[in-house]
Amino acid sequence: MVIAGAAAKNPDSRRGRKRGRRLSAEAVAAAVKVEPPILQVEEAVAQEHDRKRRMIGAAAGVTADAEEEVASTDGAGADERGGGKSWRLRVKETLRAFSSYYLHFVQEEQRRAESVRQDLKAFKLLKRQIPGEYGETMTLAKQHVKRGPNGSTRGRKPKVRLSKFLLHLVKQSCNSQVNGIDVGDQFYSRAEMVALGIHSHWLKGIDYMGMKYQDKKGCEDFTFPLATCIVLSGVYEDDLDNANEIIYTGQGGNNWLGNCRQITAQTLLHGNLALKNSKDNGNPVRVIRGHVEKSSYSGKVYTYDGLYKVVGYWSQKGMQGHLVFKYRLKRLEGQPPLTTSQDSVEDPDCNYRAMKCHVHIASFDWNMTVTHAGGKVLFSRGNVPMPISELPGLVCADISNGQENFPIPATNLVDNPPVPPSGFVYSKSLQIPEHIKIPIDKIGCNCSGDCSTSEHCLCAKRNGSDLPYVSTQRKNANRNGSKHNSIGRLVEPKAVVYECGTNCTCHCNCVNRTSQHGLKYRLEVFKTESKGWGVRTWDTILPGALICEYAGVLRRITEVEGFLENYIFDIDCLQTIKGLDGREQRAGSELHIASLYSEHDSEASQAPEYCIDAGSVGNIARFINHSCQPNLFIQCVLSSHSDIKLAKIMLFAADTIPPFQGLSYDYGYHLDSVTGADGQIVKLACHCGAPDCRKRLY
Numbered sequence: 001m002v003i004a005g006a007a008a009k010n011p012d013s014r015r016g017r018k019r020g021r022r023l024s025a026e027a028v029a030a031a032v033k034v035e036p037p038i039l040q041v042e043e044a045v046a047q048e049h050d051r052k053r054r055m056i057g058a059a060a061g062v063t064a065d066a067e068e069e070v071a072s073t074d075g076a077g078a079d080e081r082g083g084g085k086s087w088r089l090r091v092k093e094t095l096r097a098f099s100s101y102y103l104h105f106v107q108e109e110q111r112r113a114e115s116v117r118q119d120l121k122a123f124k125l126l127k128r129q130i131p132g133e134y135g136e137t138m139t140l141a142k143q144h145v146k147r148g149p150n151g152s153t154r155g156r157k158p159k160v161r162l163s164k165f166l167l168h169l170v171k172q173s174c175n176s177q178v179n180g181i182d183v184g185d186q187f188y189s190r191a192e193m194v195a196l197g198i199h200s201h202w203l204k205g206i207d208y209m210g211m212k213y214q215d216k217k218g219c220e221d222f223t224f225p226l227a228t229c230i231v232l233s234g235v236y237e238d239d240l241d242n243a244n245e246i247i248y249t250g251q252g253g254n255n256w257l258g259n260c261r262q263i264t265a266q267t268l269l270h271g272n273l274a275l276k277n278s279k280d281n282g283n284p285v286r287v288i289r290g291h292v293e294k295s296s297y298s299g300k301v302y303t304y305d306g307l308y309k310v311v312g313y314w315s316q317k318g319m320q321g322h323l324v325f326k327y328r329l330k331r332l333e334g335q336p337p338l339t340t341s342q343d344s345v346e347d348p349d350c351n352y353r354a355m356k357c358h359v360h361i362a363s364f365d366w367n368m369t370v371t372h373a374g375g376k377v378l379f380s381r382g383n384v385p386m387p388i389s390e391l392p393g394l395v396c397a398d399i400s401n402g403q404e405n406f407p408i409p410a411t412n413l414v415d416n417p418p419v420p421p422s423g424f425v426y427s428k429s430l431q432i433p434e435h436i437k438i439p440i441d442k443i444g445c446n447c448s449g450d451c452s453t454s455e456h457c458l459c460a461k462r463n464g465s466d467l468p469y470v471s472t473q474r475k476n477a478n479r480n481g482s483k484h485n486s487i488g489r490l491v492e493p494k495a496v497v498y499e500c501g502t503n504c505t506c507h508c509n510c511v512n513r514t515s516q517h518g519l520k521y522r523l524e525v526f527k528t529e530s531k532g533w534g535v536r537t538w539d540t541i542l543p544g545a546l547i548c549e550y551a552g553v554l555r556r557i558t559e560v561e562g563f564l565e566n567y568i569f570d571i572d573c574l575q576t577i578k579g580l581d582g583r584e585q586r587a588g589s590e591l592h593i594a595s596l597y598s599e600h601d602s603e604a605s606q607a608p609e610y611c612i613d614a615g616s617v618g619n620i621a622r623f624i625n626h627s628c629q630p631n632l633f634i635q636c637v638l639s640s641h642s643d644i645k646l647a648k649i650m651l652f653a654a655d656t657i658p659p660f661q662g663l664s665y666d667y668g669y670h671l672d673s674v675t676g677a678d679g680q681i682v683k684l685a686c687h688c689g690a691p692d693c694r695k696r697l698y
Helices: 025-034 063-075 086-131 131-147 191-197 271-281 458-462 511-516 575-578 589-600
Strands: 206-209 226-232 245-249 285-293 300-317 323-331 345-346 354-363 364-373 375-380 394-395 467-475 485-488 525-526 534-535 547-551 553-556 568-570 610-613 634-637 648-653
Touching: 086 191, 086 467, 191 300, 206 271, 226 245, 226 271, 271 300, 271 323, 323 648, 467 511, 485 511, 485 547, 511 547, 575 589
Parallel strands: 226 285
Antiparallel strands: 206 226, 245 323, 285 300, 300 323, 345 354, 354 364, 364 375, 467 485, 525 534, 547 648, 553 610, 568 610, 634 648
């Protein structure tokens, strides 16, 4: 049987010994910096299937062979400024940087809001104690609240500046060319689109090139302003959206109260004039549709639906009697099909049309319905067939046997007859043998409630003054039956995360105990065509969200000789923090380096001492495949003790992961790092299918 993650078609090729290193996490750390490559090409080159010895750290060096292989995958899509990286990869790395900064800002705002609450609480107490001085006290209190604890008018100054990562990857051009963004790509706020440059306005629906472009090379024959992109999100009541043909209402005159009412006449200026010029010039326009999505932090999801051409425009009185400009746009042929497609069904009982959408995802057929009501396209995601017993290809209703917060079904539409995953015992937590003694941590914080509201949290200081997580509310928790109403998201990949433990007095639901609550998302194990078993999500997962722990049996490295190495994960957190063997250090490494050198500075610390063996005992993490362009990363976490050599290995989301997308992380192998019993180098092809695939796993 081909094990999870093993893509090799010749199982014998997986034999041999190697030390694979997971670059996945490092990849995200690099993304947060924006400028450095998000993927160190050196890591294990070809991704996907065989697992062997996995590690956290990945070397920074790049072999000549690796450089050639990566360069060959980029082709014409590579950016001259991207060091050979494809535009697709640059888009992903920019969104990761955006997410990290966004979480930083959320954390700063939550801290500022908590400071305000504490100030108001103190003021009310002071008011009761000194009622005669109420007027003066209120004035002083207001001044303090308004300026924040450090005297600034907006609270504490953010650690990062938004302008540092607004890369505007999509170059403004008269043909509306989109680099690295495909039809169907989704964005979870307008800010993400601004960061990428696909739509550069925070509120306006029409993006256009102004008069400054009229002298640019290649634009001499166009009339400016020139429209490049429009957003359809239901703001104007006069819009009519029939998928491949749109009647778009110009901008201006809207009351912005959410009821789509027009209160004044529009004028043929700015974006309206730009759309008119686009008709005259004949240039295509990008179309983005926005629709409500409860799992999005902005409440909406924006989908890029390709290029349209403005084929007509006119002015008329709108529904409210005010002058509006109307534009007819038709979708250009030869593009990938819309995610909202094709056949429509008329309903004689009401004035709407239902479009049936057929989506084929990894051997499953999912159906969605898109309803046209009042000329607007309302999107709804495909729902997972419920009950689970109705899943196509179901071979096991719950591989965890009730251990996890949610059942984990397994499906197999590849094998005939279909067989379930076998050869292991499911365990949601790490198994500790009797001969390995886990130290007891005597350190703990004295916070009450949640540590995020504490000004003097010891655990926050151990993490470098700020907690590693930020708390975000989960809006659809009740709908999905989640036991967790809020989810802690990791602000950025760190050298090590110190969580609250048994000696801490904070609440059990403290945000700094994020990794201690089990699964928070519905996952499925499914059989792939070429990569063995894989894992996909049924829910939208946001960047920084915890996926699961890499569980198995804790063993010493010296004990695993002759074991099935495909599922062995070396705990090399210490070596990664020290930057040994070319491993790339993460944020916070310098904070821990002094104590680590004094505590673990020995020859033995140059190599990992412990590993996790998930061959015979493990959890869902053992089924997660490799990818050269992963959507997960690895994070070392300490909670019950402080021994970095025995840190927990946790997987977190690096990107926004939509429903039904497969989960993956970078196994981090070095090229030519695996040798067979005869001493010859073993090579394994990678089948991940990523645009920047390195073609070899090792």
